[in-house]
Amino acid sequence: DADVTQTPRNRITKTGKRIMLECSQTKGHDRMYWYRQDPGLGLRLIYYSFDVKDINKGEISDGYSVSRQAQAKFSLSLESAIPNQTALYFCATSERGNTGELFFGEGSRLTVL
């Protein structure tokens, strides 16, 4: 089983719909992240969380919200999806102590029509 699991892996939705992407991890890491990948733009940080009570905005947080339900669970929500949020989304984890190494899930491909 994957250490970092994302659901759903693929989702097609319509403009204006609310979408939630979920992430769970078995690595025991404190820190969790949500990234967005777009062709030609690389990976951009949306939100990150150092523990259950700590949530921080990343580079491109507008239009997104997150919830850290437990140490092992971190979900990303799009309250009202729009077409330019069509992208590949990745959840990642890292250990406390700034090791610099991120452990990524396999991604959730979201298409907003």
Added chain:
Amino acid sequence: QQQVKQSPQSLIVQKGGIPIINCAYENTAFDYFPWYQQFPGKGPALLIAIRPDVSEKKEGRFTISFNKSAKQFSLHIMDSQPGDSATYFCAASMKSGANNLFFGTGTRLTVIP
């Protein structure tokens, strides 16, 4: 504004060739420079990383060359193999922190048998 500039966007080499991927940065506060490798349908995974106190680091067939004065670093893949075909991302962070990791735009490498 892209914190880390990566080139080329795509690269095709013959098996046994030495592909070189280049990255440049401006922020002199960056002190940790990892490279991530991503296969289709998978999340990125840490490949190799370097800190600015050394000019070169080798791990197997993968070498990072680092030029602090030019604020550039590059990835070389010796004796490239078809299995090396993937997308490669350079990145940089301050205080070796994964929470403030800035990624390049990625290079899609294809190694032809």
